[in-house]
Amino acid sequence: MKPTNNQDTITWIEKVYAMVRQIPKGKVSTYGTIADHIGVKATSRMVGWAMNASHHAKPAVPAHRVVNRNGVLTGKHHFATPTLMQELLEAEGIQIIDDQIQDFKNHYWSPHENK
DNA sequence: TCACTGACCGTGG
DNA sequence: ACCACGGCCAGTG
Numbered sequence: 001m002k003p004t005n006n007q008d009t010i011t012w013i014e015k016v017y018a019m020v021r022q023i024p025k026g027k028v029s030t031y032g033t034i035a036d037h038i039g040v041k042a043t044s045r046m047v048g049w050a051m052n053a054s055h056h057a058k059p060a061v062p063a064h065r066v067v068n069r070n071g072v073l074t075g076k077h078h079f080a081t082p083t084l085m086q087e088l089l090e091a092e093g094i095q096i097i098d099d100q101i102q103d104f105k106n107h108y109w110s111p112h113e114n115k
Numbered sequence: 116t117c118a119c120t121g122a123c124c125g126t127g128g
Numbered sequence: 129a130c131c132a133c134g135g136c137c138a139g140t141g
Contacts, residue, residue, distance in 0.1 A: 012137080032124050035136090043136045044123030051122055053138080068123065075122030 012042045016050040017057055019111060023065045026092045027109035028101065030069050037111045044069075051075060064088040071104030 015038045023029050031044040038047075047066075054061035064085040068074040076085035076099060086096045095102040 030124090031122075035123085041136070044125095045121060045135080046123090046137055048122035049120090049138070063122080066122080069125095073122090078122055 012038050012046070013050045013053065015039075016042070016047055017054060017061050020051075020054070020061045020063065020066055021059075022111070023062065023109050026094065026107065028065045028067055028071075028089070028094065028104070028107050029109050029111070030067060032069055033110065034066070048075065052078060062088075067101060067104075071101040071108075073099045073101070 016034060019034050019037065020029070031047040035042045035044050035047045051061065051063045051066060054063055063075065064079065066075070073085050073089075073096065076082050079085045086099065089096055089101070094107050101107060
């Protein structure tokens with residue numbers, strides 16, 4: 001398509017949003033994996049910061065499907081409520097105990113499927 | 116305008 | 129095995 005109002009100002013942040021939205025329901029991804037797949041220009045910290053900005057982006061990015069390397073809901077505290085992230089993940093069939101995703105690697109989603 | 120921080124991860128000692 | 133530090137972009141004070 002040809003977005004007239006769009007320009008080449010697309011930054012790695014846009015890619016972060018796009019990739020996070022590609023995460024299928026019931027699956028989760030990590031900051032490092034996303035950052036690595038986006039490009040070496042971005043690091044895990046940048047992804048986390050982008051997620052914070054995602055609150056301002058549209059459509060809303062399912063940041064609740066993004067967790068840290070340990071499979072822990074590190075960013076849960078940044079959601080509307082500190083339990084919202086866990087609630088959303090549990091609603092997708094993911095079991096979480098003490099902010100720790102159970103069988104995390106089994107729910108782990110890798111962008112290798114996407115080109 | 117300059118400097119620091121941020122939802123992290125990897126490597127070195 | 130544990131502790132400490134660097135790296136990258138953008139926004140805020």
